[in-house]
Amino acid sequence: MFRIAKLTDYGIVLLTHFASHPEREALNARELAQETHLPFPTVGKLLKTLVHGELLVSHRGINGGYRLARRPADINVAQIITILEGPIEITECNTPGTCEQEPCCPVQSNWRLINGAIREALEKVTLAEIAIPKHTNRWPQVSAMLPSAGHAHELTRSLEP
Amino acid sequence: MFRIAKLTDYGIVLLTHFASHPEREALNARELAQETHLPFPTVGKLLKTLVHGELLVSHRGINGGYRLARRPADINVAQIITILEGPIEITECNTPGTCEQEPCCPVQSNWRLINGAIREALEKVTLAEIAIPKHTNRWPQVSAMLPSAGHAHELTRSLEP
DNA sequence: TCATATCGTACCTGTTGAGTCCCATATCCC
DNA sequence: GGGATATGGGACTCAACAGGTACGATATGA
Numbered sequence: 001m002f003r004i005a006k007l008t009d010y011g012i013v014l015l016t017h018f019a020s021h022p023e024r025e026a027l028n029a030r031e032l033a034q035e036t037h038l039p040f041p042t043v044g045k046l047l048k049t050l051v052h053g054e055l056l057v058s059h060r061g062i063n064g065g066y067r068l069a070r071r072p073a074d075i076n077v078a079q080i081i082t083i084l085e086g087p088i089e090i091t092e093c094n095t096p097g098t099c100e101q102e103p104c105c106p107v108q109s110n111w112r113l114i115n116g117a118i119r120e121a122l123e124k125v126t127l128a129e130i131a132i133p134k135h136t137n138r139w140p141q142v143s144a145m146l147p148s149a150g151h152a153h154e155l156t157r158s159l160e161p
Numbered sequence: 162m163f164r165i166a167k168l169t170d171y172g173i174v175l176l177t178h179f180a181s182h183p184e185r186e187a188l189n190a191r192e193l194a195q196e197t198h199l200p201f202p203t204v205g206k207l208l209k210t211l212v213h214g215e216l217l218v219s220h221r222g223i224n225g226g227y228r229l230a231r232r233p234a235d236i237n238v239a240q241i242i243t244i245l246e247g248p249i250e251i252t253e254c255n256t257p258g259t260c261e262q263e264p265c266c267p268v269q270s271n272w273r274l275i276n277g278a279i280r281e282a283l284e285k286v287t288l289a290e291i292a293i294p295k296h297t298n299r300w301p302q303v304s305a306m307l308p309s310a311g312h313a314h315e316l317t318r319s320l321e322p
Numbered sequence: 323t324c325a326t327a328t329c330g331t332a333c334c335t336g337t338t339g340a341g342t343c344c345c346a347t348a349t350c351c352c
Numbered sequence: 353g354g355g356a357t358a359t360g361g362g363a364c365t366c367a368a369c370a371g372g373t374a375c376g377a378t379a380t381g382a
Binding site (some may be wrong): 003004110 | 169
């Protein structure tokens with residue numbers, strides 16, 4: 001339904017937890033599971049993936065654990081989603097060979113641009129910003145930077161909060 | 162994988178077909194299936210949904226068929242996605258009761274804004290624009306209107322075409 | 323009245339996300 | 353050096369749902 005996977009959501013919760021506790025040396029999987037109220041096996045699985053994606057660094061052994069590989073301001077949502085569920089492409093069009101209409105598809109080039117716009121929107125959001133609850137002084141601007149939908153229909157209007 | 166459903170993609174192809182042939186009175190499901198190279202039952206299913214969503218109007222009986230309910234410029238991608246797969250919310254956060262962390266979740270308010278940004282990006286894209294292949298004089302602006310990602314990491318950079 | 327079209331619903335099935343488990347491997351402390 | 357404790361990597365099961373199909377009901381026009 002045009003949603004990110006639950007696991008991706010959990011992954012962002014975990015990363016946010018790291019960003020919110022910069023004072024702590026390293027967090028192990030068990031601690032994280034307890035503090036985020038997520039199941040331990042799932043947390044372990046996610047942490048492995050995030051290490052593989054180079055967002056976290058791990059340390060084995062007693063007193064081992066995980067910590068952010070770089071500053072929260074240098075990690076954005078597009079990166080996280082890409083690592084946890086692959087490249088951000090809202091259609092399969094751009095994967096060569098999967099679209100029968102590829103040779104003559106008039107929509108393809110426009111989809112590519114839509115994908116780019118969404119990707120850029122997600123790249124603008126850093127982990128540092130997400131970690132700050134009810135942040136109000138920056139966020140409205142992101143929305144405002146998008147051109148206003150002057151001809152928006154009542155259907156989509158009704159979707160807005 | 163953060164993608165719209167195949168059916169949604171097909172639906173947009175169908176609507177694009179209508180927008181590309183404004184001279185034709187009405188198109189029936191069989192014609193559309195042939196001309197878009199999509200399976201007939203699937204086309205029929207989609208057309209019904211689009212009628213229900215008030216993007217198409219139907220006419221039964223001999224010489225029946227479908228036509229757009231309003232001008233292509235007055236139909237945008239956000240509307241289409243909403244009709245075919247529900248409200249555009251990339252996380253379940255905003256659906257009350259589905260998130261255990263709701264009372265204390267620090268991420269919630271920021272996700273809502275991210276959703277809004279994506280929704281607005283999709284609202285900017287009208288069917289009229291999609292129907293024009295390789296449209297170059299308007300599209301780059303949409304991307305440019307988003308602030309440039311100055312601190313984008315090499316990972317996401319590599320995703321760009 | 324019949325042919326032809328949409329309409330509504332119900333059903334089947336393959337895919338995949340979500341969650342779990344096990345064992346190998348690395349590290350630290352005693 | 354050896355045991356305790358952590359991560360690393362893979363395989364596995366289960367459930368939900370998108371995708372596709374089928375069939376009868378209903379409306380329209382020749």
